Amino acid sequence: MSEMKNLAEQLRNQIAKPATNQTPAKTRPKENKTITPENNSPPPVSDLIKQLMDYDNSDHKSMVHVRFDAQTAQTLAHFKMATGVEVTRLVAYAVRQFTKQHPEIREIIKEYFKNLEL
Numbered sequence: 001m002s003e004m005k006n007l008a009e010q011l012r013n014q015i016a017k018p019a020t021n022q023t024p025a026k027t028r029p030k031e032n033k034t035i036t037p038e039n040n041s042p043p044p045v046s047d048l049i050k051q052l053m054d055y056d057n058s059d060h061k062s063m064v065h066v067r068f069d070a071q072t073a074q075t076l077a078h079f080k081m082a083t084g085v086e087v088t089r090l091v092a093y094a095v096r097q098f099t100k101q102h103p104e105i106r107e108i109i110k111e112y113f114k115n116l117e118l
Contacts, residue, residue: 055096
């Protein structure tokens with residue numbers, strides 16, 4: 001038990017010591033160390049991110065397998081890390097908005113079913 005305490009004290013001492021390979025204070029660029037509410041607050045959430053966060057997809061039960069190129073998949077993963085918005089929520093919202101903005105998509109589907117023969 002005393003060995004663990006000694007190890008913990010050694011670690012604390014190492015953490016408390018300033019690193020020896022840091023540049024001297026006079027050559028370091030000056031940093032703004034004033035803490036203001038602007039500096040301390042999280043970045044503002046854009047209206048689009050707010051809409052995505054508010055979009056409720058909890059009642060969505062259907063799953064669709066979608067393929068993305070590597071760069072888009074990575075962007076989606078980074079978007080989730082940056083905002084906390086799940087990729088499924090983003091994709092569901094995007095498709096919903098896309099079909100609202102392009103009503104001709106629904107018309108194409110309706111025409112297809114009209115011409116479908118059983």
